Amino acid sequence: MAVFGGGARVLRELARLLAAEAAITVVAPEVCPTVEALATSGRIRWEPREWRETDLDEVWFAFALLPDPAANAAIAEAAERRRVFCSACWPEASAPPAERPAAGVALVGAGPGDPDLITVRGRRLLAAADVVVIDRLAPLELLAELGDQVEIVDAAKIPYGRAAAQQYLNEVLVDRARAGKFVVRLKGGDPYVFGRGFEEVAACARAGLRVTVVPGVSSALAVPALAGVPVTHRRMTHELTIVSGHLAPSHPDSLVDWAALARLRGTLVVLMGVTHIAETADVLMRGGKDPATPALVVQEGATPSQRTLRSTLASLAADCAERRIVPPAVFVIGEVAGLSETEGVAVAVGADG
Ligand SMILES: C[S@@+](CC[C@H](N)C(=O)[O-])C[C@H]1O[C@@H](n2cnc3c(N)ncnc32)[C@H](O)[C@@H]1O
Missing domain, CATH: 3.30.950.10 (Tetrapyrrole methylase, C-terminal domain)
Incomplete structure (x- = not known):
């Protein structure tokens, strides 16, 4: 299975493919922290380079999820020539969910580890999200259930490695909610146990936003x-x-x-x-x-x-x-x-x- 692209938008596909126990190779010059962590842990293979047509030689399914729609179209064409199935991303999918809460932010605990350990309330809110901002320790598998219209933002912090600045994260939460979206901030374990959850809630509250806190099961x-x-x-x-x-x-x-x-x-x-x-x-x-x-x-x-x-x-x-x-x-x-x-x-x- 080849996945072209390494941004947060590939996380949903990776979650689905990992659940299916597929052998996955990601081809992208750069990847988001969660993809990098999956490669480091050996759960996927990452080739840090541009795609080439021969990448399609040995695969039977490809996902073209690069930021450039023209590149995705080129991958889809190359896949068709080789009779390889290809799911390509041209325009962003835009169908909204049938029902969704009012704009705002929900801070939701999930895991630890096992996706089934999220609370009932957390799962209900996740299913209604327009945007999901996910941490490295929140179970990736939960993304597999999200619709294609849901924006996924990778907020992974790898210990002693690269770190998404808290300031940037707070801005993402505030900007998306102000744009009328319902944002779920998905954190591993309980958001308030060594989780900086309160800092994010405070940033949203300062911006005048509604915040729902859903406690999680702490590791x-x-x-x-x-x-x-x-x-x-x-x-x-x-x-x-x-x-x-x-x-x-x-x-x-x-x-x-x-x-x-x-x-x-x-x-x-x-x-x-x-x-x-x-x-x-x-x-x-x-x-x-x-x-x-x-x-x-x-x-x-x-x-x-x-x-x-x-x-x-x-x-x-x-x-x-x-x-x-x-x-x-x-x-x-x-x-x-x-x-x-x-x-x-x-x-x-x-x-x-
Ligand atoms: C930043 S703290 C966040 C804790 C989280 N808020 C909680 O309540 O579980 C991260 C630490 O939680 C622990 N942790 C979280 N998930 C874990 C897991 N699945 N297995 C082992 N330790 C875990 C580790 O000690 C890890 O370094």
């Missing part, structure tokens, strides 16, 4: 659960702390009191913690946390590529390095991380009598 709770670990257990922990580990504990801008966290007895969940996990584990142990404290890491939770690592605080950094753990990953540090599902069931049965 901090759901990803451990789907890996078989409850973040609380009434016999083990009466506290749960969710921390952002995106800054090293020694970083002058860090707002986390790691020494205090080291003294807590409950569960510590760390998001965005992969890069600094060695220093994070170290500061917790120096603060008094037992090096034998169980630890769990779940990478790409609730997706087909989910990976789970069980370790201890002392071995966590070395184990992550050895297993090449990469973002996105959730860390759980605390006694609950040592529970296996069968132990959990045994404890529950015992507790109920």
Whole structure:
């Protein structure tokens, strides 16, 4: 399957093709961050160059989705000569959905990972969107259900890579809504858990726009659960702390009191913690946390590529390095991380009598 073009408009087609488990090659000199991330993770192949007629030699279906309609027409003609099916984009499709909410913005949480984890309200609003602005951690599969008239904007932020400026994003939300569109800002997990959701809501409110907030299922709770670990257990922990580990504990801008966290007895969940996990584990142990404290890491939770690592605080950094753990990953540090599902069931049965 060949997809010519790498802008946000290809995301809907890619979502559909990935759902069909197609082998996909994207040909485009430049691509949006989400396409780049799909290529990096090996889910698609990206050839960073202009298209050429021989690209159609080995395929049976092509999508011509370049920004230039003349180039798409040329691809369609070349495909016809070779008897290759081709879906080409000339004018933008313009049919509006039958029913849609008033102009405005909805901030909708989705996932984590699994597209089915979006709330009923979130899904209903998504189906009515004129414009969808999607993050890298929101499930791409949800785009497959959108009509061709829906504009898709890629707001992906790849950790420590290229970043769409928040200012630009805020402007997109405001401009489209002011133009009379119903915009869904689709974010991974819960929009207000380390998600900058409130900054976007504030920008819209300053512009006098209606904003609906639809909370999501946060990866901090759901990803451990789907890996078989409850973040609380009434016999083990009466506290749960969710921390952002995106800054090293020694970083002058860090707002986390790691020494205090080291003294807590409950569960510590760390998001965005992969890069600094060695220093994070170290500061917790120096603060008094037992090096034998169980630890769990779940990478790409609730997706087909989910990976789970069980370790201890002392071995966590070395184990992550050895297993090449990469973002996105959730860390759980605390006694609950040592529970296996069968132990959990045994404890529950015992507790109920
Ligand atoms: C910017 S934060 C956003 C969190 C999000 N708002 C939420 O509530 O889940 C991104 C971090 O969330 C975690 N994360 C999100 N989705 C994940 C997933 N499917 N698997 C593992 N970790 C995930 C990772 O720690 C990642 O670095």
